Amino acid sequence: MEKHTFLARLGEISLKGQNRDFFEKKLKMNIKYKLRPYRNTVKKQKGRLFIEVEKDCPVEHIHNVLSKTFGIVAYSQAIRCEKDLESILASAVSIMDKEKRPRSIKTFKVESVRSDKSFYLKSYDISKEVGHAILMAHDDLKVDVHNPDCVVKVEIRDAAYIHPYEVPGQGGLPVGTAGKALLMLSGGIDSPVAGWYMAKRGVHQEAIYFHAYPYTSDEAKEKVISLAKILNSYLEGITLHIIPFTDVQLKIKEKGREEEQTLLMRAAMMKIAEKIAADNNCEAIVTGEALSQVASQTLQSLSFTDSISPLLVLRPLIGLDKEEIIKVSRTIGTFETSILPYEDCCTLFSPKHPLVRPDKERMYQSLSHVDMDDLIEQACKDEEIIKL
Amino acid sequence: MINRYYDNAATTQMSDGALEIYSRTVRDFSANPSSAYQAGKLAHKELERQREKVASLFRVESSEIFFTSGATESNSIALHNLLWKKKRGTILVSALEHPSIARYKAFFEDQGFTWKIISAPEGYVNPQQLAQQITSDCVAVFVLLVHNILGTVQQIEEISSVVKEKEIEFNCSIHLHCDISQAVGKIDFSLNSLQVDTAGCSAHKFEGPRGTGVLYVRNRFPLRALSNGGNQENGLRPGTQALPSISAMAYALEQAMESDKQHLKALRTRFEQSIRADRRITMLSPSIDGNTPAAPNIISIADRNVPSEVFTRLLYDKGYALSTTSACSNNSRHAAYSWPQQISGFDKDLTRGAFRLSFSRHHTFSDIDTLVSDIADVCSYFNR
Numbered sequence: 184m185e186k187h188t189f190l191a192r193l194g195e196i197s198l199k200g201q202n203r204d205f206f207e208k209k210l211k212m213n214i215k216y217k218l219r220p221y222r223n224t225v226k227k228q229k230g231r232l233f234i235e236v237e238k239d240c241p242v243e244h245i246h247n248v249l250s251k252t253f254g255i256v257a258y259s260q261a262i263r264c265e266k267d268l269e270s271i272l273a274s275a276v277s278i279m280d281k282e283k284r285p286r287s288i289k290t291f292k293v294e295s296v297r298s299d300k301s302f303y304l305k306s307y308d309i310s311k312e313v314g315h316a317i318l319m320a321h322d323d324l325k326v327d328v329h330n331p332d333c334v335v336k337v338e339i340r341d342a343a344y345i346h347p348y349e350v351p352g353q354g355g356l357p358v359g360t361a362g363k364a365l366l367m368l369s370g371g372i373d374s375p376v377a378g379w380y381m382a383k384r385g386v387h388q389e390a391i392y393f394h395a396y397p398y399t400s401d402e403a404k405e406k407v408i409s410l411a412k413i414l415n416s417y418l419e420g421i422t423l424h425i426i427p428f429t430d431v432q433l434k435i436k437e438k439g440r441e442e443e444q445t446l447l448m449r450a451a452m453m454k455i456a457e458k459i460a461a462d463n464n465c466e467a468i469v470t471g472e473a474l475s476q477v478a479s480q481t482l483q484s485l486s487f488t489d490s491i492s493p494l495l496v497l498r499p500l501i502g503l504d505k506e507e508i509i510k511v512s513r514t515i516g517t518f519e520t521s522i523l524p525y526e527d528c529c530t531l532f533s534p535k536h537p538l539v540r541p542d543k544e545r546m547y548q549s550l551s552h553v554d555m556d557d558l559i560e561q562a563c564k565d566e567e568i569i570k571l
Numbered sequence: 572m573i574n575r576y577y578d579n580a581a582t583t584q585m586s587d588g589a590l591e592i593y594s595r596t597v598r599d600f601s602a603n604p605s606s607a608y609q610a611g612k613l614a615h616k617e618l619e620r621q622r623e624k625v626a627s628l629f630r631v632e633s634s635e636i637f638f639t640s641g642a643t644e645s646n647s648i649a650l651h652n653l654l655w656k657k658k659r660g661t662i663l664v665s666a667l668e669h670p671s672i673a674r675y676k677a678f679f680e681d682q683g684f685t686w687k688i689i690s691a692p693e694g695y696v697n698p699q700q701l702a703q704q705i706t707s708d709c710v711a712v713f714v715l716l717v718h719n720i721l722g723t724v725q726q727i728e729e730i731s732s733v734v735k736e737k738e739i740e741f742n743c744s745i746h747l748h749c750d751i752s753q754a755v756g757k758i759d760f761s762l763n764s765l766q767v768d769t770a771g772c773s774a775h776k777f778e779g780p781r782g783t784g785v786l787y788v789r790n791r792f793p794l795r796a797l798s799n800g801g802n803q804e805n806g807l808r809p810g811t812q813a814l815p816s817i818s819a820m821a822y823a824l825e826q827a828m829e830s831d832k833q834h835l836k837a838l839r840t841r842f843e844q845s846i847r848a849d850r851r852i853t854m855l856s857p858s859i860d861g862n863t864p865a866a867p868n869i870i871s872i873a874d875r876n877v878p879s880e881v882f883t884r885l886l887y888d889k890g891y892a893l894s895t896t897s898a899c900s901n902n903s904r905h906a907a908y909s910w911p912q913q914i915s916g917f918d919k920d921l922t923r924g925a926f927r928l929s930f931s932r933h934h935t936f937s938d939i940d941t942l943v944s945d946i947a948d949v950c951s952y953f954n955r
Contacts, residue, residue, distance in 0.1 A: 397884040529881060 187245055188263045190344060191232040194256035194354050207232075210254040210357040216419050217248040228340060229298050246350070251416050253383050255352035259336070261344040266302060271309070271343045272316040275335055279317050282333060282347050283324070290327035291317065295337040302339045309337055353383065358418055361385035364497060365456055365465040368392050368414075368423070370406045370525060373471030373500055375414050375517040376508050380499035381469050382417045389463055390414070390421055391456050393428035398529035408569060409520050415571045417515070424459050425567040428452075431558045432532055438553045443546065445479045445537045449488045450550055451559060457492040458563050467495040473508065474501050478537040487546050574938045577893040579776075580719055580753055580869050580929035586778040586823055593780060593819040600814050605803065618814055621821040625785060628821075628828050630761035634790060637804045638817050641784035642752040643671040645771025648786055648797045648807070649748040650675055653711055655795050659683035660708035663701070666691040666914055667718045667725070669750060689714070693916035694723035694856075695863060698733045705737040711746040716760065716770075717753035720927055721856045721914075722869030724758055731766035752776050756827025756932075757835065757866045768792045774816070779823035783816035830932050835867040838930050838939055845943040846872060851950045855917055855925055868931070872946075873924035877953045883926050885949045891942075895926045 191214075196206040211225045214234060221240035226233045232255075236245055242260070249258045262278060264270040275293075282288060295309040304312070313335065314326055338344040366378040368390040378388055392407045408423065415421040431451050439447045456468050472480045479488070489496055500508055512518040576584075585593075596617070602610035604618045619633070626633040639645045650672065653662065662679055664672060666688050676686045689696055689704060689712075696714055705712070712734055717724050727749055734747050749767040754760060756777040762770055769792065773784040786808070788794050794807060801809030839859045846852050855871040857863045874882055879895040886893065917925075928942070 397888075398881055400880070400884060529878065531878060531881065 185238045186235040187238065187240065187242060188261045188344065189234040189236070189245060189249060189258055190261050190338075190346060191234060191249060191255045191258040191352070192349075193230065193232065193254060195356060196254055197230055206254070206357055206360050209360045210252070213254070213357050213359065213419055214248065214252055217252065218245065247416070250350060250352060252357075253353050253355035253385065253417065254357035256354050257349045257351050259346040259349045261338075261346035264343050264345065266299070266339060266343050268304065268309075268312060271337060271345065272313060274343070274345050275313045275337065276316055276320045278335065278345055278347050279321060279324070279333075283321065286333065286348075288324065288332040290325050290331045291333040291335060292326055292328045292331040293317070293335045293337065295339070297339045299339050299341070309339070313337055353417070355383035356385035358382050358385060359387045361387075362466050363387045363389065363464060364467040364469045365424075365460040365463065366390045366414075366469040367452065367456055367471070368407055368411060369471070370403050370410065370521065370523075371471065372505075372512050372518065372521040373473065373476075373508055375410050375471075375521065376511050376515065377469055377471035377497075377499050378414050379417055379511065379515050379517075381497055382414075386467075386469070386497075387418060388414075388421065388469060389424065389459075389465060391424045391426060391459055393426050393452055393455070395429045395432050395529065395532075396427075398429060398432065398531060400525055402523075403525035406520060406523050406525050408571075410517055411569075412571055413515075413517050413520060421571045422463070423569040423571065424463075425569065426455055426459075426562050427565045427567075428562060431555055431562055434555050434558055435553055436532060439549060441534045442536055442538045443541070443549050444532060444534050446484060446487060446541055446546060447549060447553055448532065449479050449484075450491045450546075451555055453488055453491040453496075454559050455563055457494050458559070459566070460494055462563075467497050468492065469497045469499070471500055471508075472498045473503050473505070476505065478539050481539050483540045483543075484538070487541050487543050490543065573941050574931075574934055575889070575891045575942075577891060577928040577930065577942070579931040580927065581894060582775045582781070583778045583931060585775070585780055585819070586826060588826060589779055589819040589823040592822045593815045596815040596818040600818075604812050604814060614814055618812055618817065621814075621817050624821045625824060628824050629785075629787065630763045631787060632790060635762075635787055637786040637788060637807050638812055639771070639784050639786045639804075639808050640782050641773035641775070642669075642750060642771045643773075644797070644808075645769075645784055645786035646671045646748070646750055647675075648794065649746070649769045649771065650679070650711075650713075651797045652794050653679070653684070653746065654682060656710060658708070658710060660710040661685040661687055661706060663687050663689050663704060663709060663712045665689045665696050665714040665725070667694065667696065667715055667721075667723075668713055669715065669719060669752070672713055672750065684710070691718075691723075691914055694718050694721035694914060696725050696730065698726055698729040701730060702733045702737065705734070705741075705745070707741040707743065709737065709741075709743070709745050711748065713748050713750075715750040715753070716765070717751075717757065717866045717869070719753050719869070720871055720925075722753075722866040722871075723857060724754070724864035724866055726864075727765045727767060735766075753866065753869065755824065756830055757832070757868045758864075759832065762787050769794065774820035774823060777823050777827035779820035780816045783813060783820045785820075832867065834932055835930060838934055838936070839867040839870065841936055842870065842928075842930075842939050842943065845940070846946070849943075849947055849950065851876075851954060852946065853921060855921060869927065869929045871925050871927045873921050873926070874950055874953065875918075875920040875924050877924055879924050879926040882924065882949060882953065885952060886945065889945050889949075891945070893926055893928050 214225050221236050223236040262274045264274045293310040293314045295306040297306045336346050364386050366388040368374045390411050394404050411423045435447045600614040600617050602614045604614040622636050623633045626636045662684050679686050734745050738745050747767045749770045751770050752772045755772050768789050770787040775781045796807050853873050857865045859867050883895050
């Protein structure tokens with residue numbers, strides 16, 4: 184049966200020592216999981232992954248999977264052919280026929296690797312033969328070994344693989360190799376980016392969203408679901424916990440001091456996140472906070488919210504400017520959804536002058552004065568779970 | 572069944588009668604009214620019959636009625652006419668105008684005009700204040716008849732005499748245009764007595780079909796077309812006339828003009844009386860029984876403690892259709908209407924909570940009672 188053949192180059196994983204196998208296995212599983220239901224095989228051979236997918240699978244789908252799977256530095260679609268010079272030359276010429284016009288190729292070079300040392304030609308000779316064949320077939324092309332428009336790669340392994348280009352991948356480490364965390368996902372620009380950064384370092388994530396209907400609209404909730412779906416293309420199945428938050432917010436508004444409202448709300452969110460994380464084996468909480476971006480993200484405010492839970496809180500965006508975050512958000516495809524005009528917090532709960540430098544002790548007193556433990560308990564019980 | 576549609580100022584459902592006329596005209600007059608053969612002539616005759624009908628309902632001459640795609644196009648034709656003038660003067664636009672006029676500001680300023688807003692405290696343009704604003708370089712005045720959010724009725728006749736006095740004083744001509752979209756079938760008026768140069772409306776606001784409307788142009792008023800390419804509508808609005816829509820509009824107009832306005836007024840009075848008893852709700856629109864003129868069908872109200880889009884969310888859940896007029900930062904880009912900043916006289920909390928209800932003649936007292944009780948329920952939710 185004919186198959187699509189792809190080669191993936193691994194990055195940081197190759198530097199791993201004794202636990203390299205663990206990372207490679209996880210990466211193989213992640214790729215297989217994402218390519219389902221199409222039949223596929225993922226094999227590891229000398230620093231590369233060979234991915235074969237049944238022909239029914241659209242090539243775009245494979246590109247989509249490989250370009251969004253952490254652990255892959257670059258990948259390419261290859262033609263697999265018999266390990267004899269005639270087949271190799273014919274395949275190389277036909278690849279150039281296809282690639283030349285769309286990529287306006289004027290110069291090229293050939294690079295060969297011979298892992299199978301029993302092959303009768305040496306790498307240099309393979310390159311020479313292939314280059315000659317291409318030049319004979321295309322008299323408008325020239326060889327340029329320094330700055331070619333196209334590098335035709337020939338690899339001799341169990342068979343011959345020829346590929347004319349490499350697509351950059353995400354890099355990073357396979358999702359799941361660093362365990363699982365709970366991402367606090369709002370509808371904004373930052374939190375999906377934070378989730379992406381942690382996924383890049385191998386952290387699988389579930390997400391939590393606080394919904395305060397009717398103060399926030401159902402469109403805001405739909406927006407978060409859409410963001411979770413986009414993020415899911417980098418993960419391996421995301422679970423979204425939607426927490427009904429209205430009663431907690433109303434209690435804070437009723438009993439808390441106005442300027443403390445945002446911080447009390449953040450504290451309540453941390454408490455709920457801690458519970459949901461514990462129930463779902465998440466070892467950390469991930470937030471999109473960036474230092475001093477808003478009042479609740481100053482050193483003093485963060486120090487307070489951080490002290491609410493003993494759980495590790497990861498803040499991958501802490502040192503990034505908004506512009507930098509937006510840039511990543513555009514690249515990973517969440518920006519357009521994040522800027523839809525359904526905001527995650529009603530102005531009714533946003534104090535005009537929120538505390539910037541809260542006093543921790545005083546905040547703890549306020550927290551116990553508002554006394555929302557029962558409401559928090561109830562909110563966790565009433566959560567809505569969406570598995571994507 | 573309870574009728575929960577309170578967005579009749581946005582659009583209305585086409586009446587059965589209008590739909591009937593529409594289908595009949597599609598069947599009976601299928602030819603192009605500009606064609607020379609028998610069927611074409613019949614269609615042309617029908618078209619002119621409808622024009623006469625519309626003209627007589629508005630109490631103007633049929634040569635003054637032009638069929639367009641609706642008020643937005645009618646307003647645009649009136650505005651664009653100013654570009655043909657050599658003089659680049661001041662255009663005075665009331666603070667109440669619909670975006671179909673208000674959004675032309677930047678365009679006309681680019682073209683060298685001065686665009687000035689006529690203030691409208693609490694939704695009324697004061698003709699005497701307007702008189703002071705008209706300068707010798709004034710080329711046009713745009714004031715609508717009924718405001719789409721507050722329902723306030725402008726004194727167009729007085730505004731018209733003020734403009735005429737100024738024309739004599741400065742020996743110039745000033746184009747007076749009036750958008751009558753929200754007035755048709757809601758208040759009694761005749762276009763003739765308004766004494767404006769041009770006016771426009773859309774059929775779908777009075778149970779006619781979408782995509783059809785009227786541009787009134789006072790006889791001998793020089794107006795040029797916005798688009799070219801055909802001689803229909805005396806060259807003012809090229810394109811084959813949509814005769815079925817026009818006939819349906821003429822029918823709907825007749826029904827609207829002859830409808831019982833007392834019923835609308837009675838609905839409004841009942842609503843006002845009940846809502847006034849609820850201290851949590853504030854009326855932004857003037858009372859229908861007050862000293863200042865108001866259309867009975869449009870009323871804006873607010874719970875000053877709750878942003879309008881939050882308040883209306885619970886009304887939507889109960890099946891209501893209505894528009895928010897406020898633009899809280901929550902979803903300003905998606906608010907159906909944003910509170911016009913130029914309309915002074917209301918505090919910020921009030922405009923932030925404002926939403927609009929627009930009744931139709933088909934509502935019953937029982938509908939109104941249910942509405943009032945549902946609003947009270949929602950108020951209770953937020954004030955628990």
